[in-house]
Amino acid sequence: MSCVVLCRFKSSNTSCNISKGAPDFCTVYAISKGKISTVRKASRSAPHSSPLLSHIHNLNNHDRDQPEAEITPKPVNLRDRPSIKPHSWLDESIKFERGRGHSGMLSVDSPESDSDISFISSDRPSSGRSSSVYDYMDSGRTSRVSTSSDHSLGSTRMALKFNDLSSPDTSFSHESSATSFSYSSQNMDEAEADMRRLKLELKQTMEMYSTACREALTAQHKLMELSHWRVEEEKKLHEVQLAQEASLAIAEKEKARCRAAIETAEAAKKIAAVESHKRASVEVKALKEAEEMRKLLDNLAETDVRYRRYSIQEIEAATDSFSESRRVGEGGYGPVFKCYLDHTPVAVKVLRPDAAQGRSQFQQEIDILSCMRHPNMVLLLGACPEYGILIYEYMANGSLDDCLIRKKRSSVLPWQLRFRIAAEIATGLLFLHQTKPEPLVHRDLKPGNILLDQNYVCKISDVGLARLLPAVAEDVTQCCMTSAAGTFCYIDPEYQQTGMLGVKSDVYSLGIIFLQLLTGRSPMGLAHHVAESIKKDTFVEMLDPSVTDWPLEQALSLANIAIQCAQLRRKDRPDLGKVVLPELNKLRDFAEEKMMMPILSGCTAPSPNHSEASVQQDVMSDPRLVHSSSFSAPSTPTEENP
Template identity: 35%
Template sequence: MEVLGSKDELVLALPPSLTVVVAVTRSKSSKYAVKWALDKFHLEGKVLFKLLHVRPRITTVPTPLGNYLISQVRDDVAAAYKNEVQWKTTAMLLPYKKMFTERKVVVEVLVIEADDVVEAISREVSKYENSKLVIGAAPGSRLLPIWKCPVACWSRLGRKLKSKGISSRISDHTPSFCTVYVIKNGKLSSVRRSKLETDGSINNESSDAETSASSCSSYNFSSQTDGTDHGSDSSYSHYHCPSLQLHGTHDLSIINQGSLTSKSVSTDICHSRSESSFSNNPDGQSARSSISSVRNVETDICTWDSGKAYSDASTVSSSESKIDINFELEKLRIELRHARGMYAVAQNETINASRQLTGLSKRQTEDALKLEEIRLREEQARELARKEREKHEAAKREAEFLRECAEIEASQRKEAEYRAARDAKEKQNFEKALKSPNEPYKRFTWEEIVSATSSFSDDLKIGMGAYGTVYKCTLNYVTAAVKVLHLKENPSTKEFQQELDIMSKIRHPHLLLLLGACPEQSCLVYEYMENGSLEERLLQNNSTLSIPWFERYRIAWEIASALVFLHNSKPRPIVHRDLKPANILLDQNLVSKIGDVGLSTLLPSIPSVNSSQPPIYKDSGPIGTLCYIDPEYQRSGLISPKSDVYAFGMVILQLLTAKPALALPHKVETALEDGQFMEILDCKAGSWPIKETNELVVLGLRCAEMKQSDRPDLNAEVLPVLEKLKQIANKASHSPPSAQPAPPNHFICPLLKEVMEDPYVAADGYTYDRKSIEVWLKENDKSPMTSLPLPDKNLIPNYSLLSAIMEWKSKKP
């Protein structure tokens, strides 16, 4: 500490602030370096700690396919990798920051990206004038311990050591004004002192030597005055303050006694001053040491004064001895006044140091508050960035989902357009095939049919009945069904010609269309129906296509309209005689058409004069399928249009129940009487409307009455009812179902009891809607499901569940 000014004004020069930089890495030695720096410097007054970490520059990004330059990857991938590196760095520095926090020491963390660690540390340390650098020794380094190297020759010895470790290279490249400490296993391994410390030590030694020399020359002058050599005396050599000047220079010539005693006292005082003058400790220790020294000097002077006076009064009698004693006493009094002045200086220094310490503590507290505020703002900014990133990801996923939906819709629309174009083309081909200048049907050769069916391959067989086998084929670029009849008689028999004549002349939307024939081989070519027969869709359990109830209403009306057309044909009505689900075919749109109209149909006679009675024809040969044959026809042999009404009633009951025809009317009647009608309905058809379905089942039972007279008229009674049911079916087919299927349980939020919009996983492992769980966590610290305390309030988005919910919503009708 340097004293400035005169005896009336003393100004203290405060020491500059100290910056301690601790360079850390992932190695264990960095932990020892931080602990050593805290133990060494955190109690030395105004100290600013900086935690320095140098990491390599990010130039490449690792991927499963190898490392790629950061300019070669997408921006989001590069940003994600940088965030990961930043997170790892923060996690690595967290234990070191915790060591400072536990000691209640404020520390500034510096993370530098550089390829050269030594250059980066040197450049950072050069920013602070009064600084010290603490580093951990690298494993395997062999630096000379400090206790084996004298301080005076350390700088020369440090230059001679050539270590290849990074700690040695850092010491060599660090600026000379910075002291470098190398810590190994928690102990000081080596130190490279700064130039300021080295020069200060040399200057202090030379200053002491010069002071001693000046003291000797001063007292050589006093010895020559009286011609006596008393040796060198350094009592006044260190004092240049005007308050220490003697009262008269002529008194120096009579000093001949007590020089040795005064020398010892002066030396003690000078030693006390030198301790106070050259101390650099800013916490007031120099002041306390100066006060202690001054008090010791006062005690010594008083003791010496009384003892000396008593001895001289008893032994010295001459006047010269008295003058010499008085001079010595005056000199001691002057030194005592100077010591008291030094005591006052020490007190002022203590007060100033205390004030500065209070100011520094206040500034430190303010800086800590500002740092905490900055940290909170940083956390808020990170949270805001996280939420924005999540919103961006959700919007991106939603856009991707909408794009996929648009692609699916476009694909479906394209497929529908393709089907419409194909249907239009097939219709044109049908019309071309039906146009014949000489005959009402197109003739095909046997060779064409054999070639189209691949010689009647079993792979192309689509049906087989009592009258023939049906094959799928392509004739004149038209997909068709070829029916090869098994006739033992001549192909030109009455039955074959009858079917050929009837089917080639009549046209109805719900009658199977005849495209052509090969009369020579008894082959009939019909249009191809993609969905097969009604029997396959109703009675086969392996059927993948279930028919909704409103489609079944429509099919019943289509069959009835086709039967009415046959029964009212001119010049003579036609009775089908073999109506059953196996002869009702469905196209790709589930439109029904009746097949086998001609072969199993017997034309009745001309109606009688009384037109109110239906035409009746007597036939002794049984034609048809058991369970669908009119019971009255079986008993009397009389056949009429009411015979088809009975078979139609059986078809209606099968449309409702999807059960075999054997004893079906009895089962349905029993269910109606027992109040279990809804239980026998086909559940695959969906939710049947009770009122309309009950009306249809009653109509089916009326049609299936045993007597023809009890059966309703097809045109006057049956068709109007089916017309009304068809209109209800059309409305149901174009409107969404009234009851939506319930969502899966894991789609429901436990708090809202509704389908989640933005599912998030909480710390208890359960998934909640984000808004609801955030409101819950603001007021509660426990799980809403288990009522146990939550370890944290972090929320993680459940992307897989969100994707499943969005897919479920897209499939809702």
């Protein structure tokens, strides 16, 4: 007997599972979309018929021989059925259509996966129906259909339910098949139907149980995942809380620091405001004082209290209309003429019209010289402001520069006069530096601006470049200038480079003048040459050869003082009043002790009290300037007190 099982499944691997579960003596065809996709042929022939088959047939015949009263269905004569051609189903082509209820097939309905299982059998008469189909499906596995021959005795017999075959070649019908069964076969069909129903229910129950187990496992797995996720989230939340607490602590610290910084800034702002207010008050006070001083100077200029005003006619008459015969020299800002005014010999200095800064320096010189009197400062007798003319006392021996280079073939200055001139220059310079309320810096100190009278008493002139230093501090007397002013080789190098002006700027120029008094040479590189000669013990060669009786010890002392004053850095220079002037006074005392004979031929030597007899002058104190009003004779040390 051959059996064909047709199944329609929605799952793709169900056909493979059935192919694996089918007996090896069965041929399995897998059809997809109306075409055969795979074929597994039988590996052996069907087993032989069992000896019990005849016994089963006898039992069937015995059932048919029962009385008609015991048979519920209407008996049908099997001879009325049409004959069945052996293997007639092989001649028909197998046709499959989608859906259920196809005609021309013997079908067994299975509830799993919407599958259609059809059995087509032939090769045996209907009385030999002993084929059984096992539709056993395990929970969670694919269905398996087992087909056995009449020799399978261990399986339960299942009655086949024949459907109406729509094919015209089919020789069976529903009515003929229903009359061919006996009463016992109907009972068996019912039992097998109940068994199949129970199996289906069991299978469904097992599937539901399996599904519930899977869902329970899935739920348990999800629960574990959720628990793990919850633990992780709690850890993260704890970390976030710790980080937040740390951030809050840091924020509190930063707030505290910010508050402290704000308080400090406010305190600094208050202090700055107080300082600014104080500074503004000082500036306002200084401006008021400057304005008052300016007004006072203007008033003094208008009233001509400080100096005598001469008319241009008086000056022209005295100088013979500025005759060349009256010219005695040439100043930095114009010619100088000698004449007589009020029966007094005077020097008339005329400002050139082309002098760029002459007018401002002219006015400054009037303001300074008219407000102070000192034996070592040139005396301003009068002026003609309209024409820029200054009138000084006449200095018979000209400038120190003329005497050193012997321009007028004058006599040689002995070392005694040189020591005295050095002390007098320092005395006059200290007077300028100690002027109150603000010190004065000459800025153009040089031998050409040191004048000598008939007794060789020196006087400082040309204070037009002098500068009043603002009192920025009690211990600091310097200010910053936009441009340096002075004479080359005498100007302070630090002041020339930085523009910082101080009282020690004049000390540098003083040191160069001292070296020229000793050597009589040009100021170019003089400090370096003298210092080298002292190191090499050749200082005697540097002294002025026109003087033959130099006291070497005192000359070397003056040279050391001069080199200290001529240091390049301001802080390396000594203090004029505390260091330089005391040493110079000692040298002057020593020189006057040695002065026992006439100094110059044809000139009378100055007596020790010459300061009281010939050069004594009144020292006037301006209301705005407080300076030293006492001075001593050259025979005693001269000290200026502020």
